[in-house]
Amino acid sequence: LPTIPKKGTAREVGGPAGARLGVDFFGRSVHDVARELIGCRLCFGGVGGTIVETEAYEREDPASHSFVGITERTKVMFGPPGRAYVYLSYGIHSLLNFVCEPKGDAAAVLIRALEPTTGVEQMRARRPAARSALDLCSGPGKLTEALGVTLADNASRLDRDPFLLLGPQGDPPAVVTSPRVGITKAVEKPWRFSARGSRYVSKPRPA
DNA sequence: CCTGCGATTTGCT
DNA sequence: GCAAATCGCAGGC
Numbered sequence: 001l002p003t004i005p006k007k008g009t010a011r012e013v014g015g016p017a018g019a020r021l022g023v024d025f026f027g028r029s030v031h032d033v034a035r036e037l038i039g040c041r042l043c044f045g046g047v048g049g050t051i052v053e054t055e056a057y058e059r060e061d062p063a064s065h066s067f068v069g070i071t072e073r074t075k076v077m078f079g080p081p082g083r084a085y086v087y088l089s090y091g092i093h094s095l096l097n098f099v100c101e102p103k104g105d106a107a108a109v110l111i112r113a114l115e116p117t118t119g120v121e122q123m124r125a126r127r128p129a130a131r132s133a134l135d136l137c138s139g140p141g142k143l144t145e146a147l148g149v150t151l152a153d154n155a156s157r158l159d160r161d162p163f164l165l166l167g168p169q170g171d172p173p174a175v176v177t178s179p180r181v182g183i184t185k186a187v188e189k190p191w192r193f194s195a196r197g198s199r200y201v202s203k204p205r206p207a
Numbered sequence: 208c209c210t211g212c213g214a215t216t217t218g219c220t
Numbered sequence: 221g222c223a224a225a226t227c228g229c230a231g232g233c
Contacts, residue, residue, distance in 0.1 A: 057225075063225070065225085091214075092214065092226070129228065139226070141227060145227095209231100209232080210230105214227090219221105
């Protein structure tokens with residue numbers, strides 16, 4: 001494996017501006033990755049947008065599925081980084097995570113919101129309930145519906161089609177942290193990351 | 208603007 | 221058996 005900088009950034013680890021993110025980008029601290037994904041581009045099947053909100057879930061984290069150890073559902077989190085972990089939430093919504101940390105460390109970043117940029121018409125067709133671009137991808141269940149990500153994409157590689165992940169185009173946006181949404185354990189951890197001032201984030205709006 | 212509730216499936220106790 | 225990393229709609233202010 002190549003040397004990984006201790007204080008890597010999306011730019012350093014992910015390569016030149018706007019370059020496709022490789023496995024090395026994900027095989028690091030899940031908190032660093034969650035923060036640096038803000039401002040990166042996520043497309044799936046040719047549609048998507050700029051990531052504006054993420055959450056970090058680590059191995060020894062009561063709020064993380066990995067807390068119970070290796071099961072049929074969580075085995076992807078314990079596998080190699082740079083893969084998708086997709087699971088069914090509330091029996092209805094497929095939520096998309098990126099597996100992080102070296103193999104065996106079981107950590108993942110939940111992708112919670114995008115600012116739509118590419119294939120907006122196709123996304124709107126998939127999400128007739130959306131009233132505008134502001135609520136097209138403003139939540140983890142909304143964005144998978146808009147992008148067409150399903151449980152069939154669990155364990156897929158993130159550095160290949162149909163996934164496309166690109167580093168920030170220019171200067172990465174300022175990032176703010178806040179408590180994670182919709183959990184009942186470890187609620188005090190400030191492991192939700194979002195682009196400061198973005199109107200495309202989910203509710204509740206970060207302070 | 209806000210609050211409450213039903214949908215619908217799975218995974219783990 | 222039940223809680224769950226959510227969403228959209230209805231209703232009230």
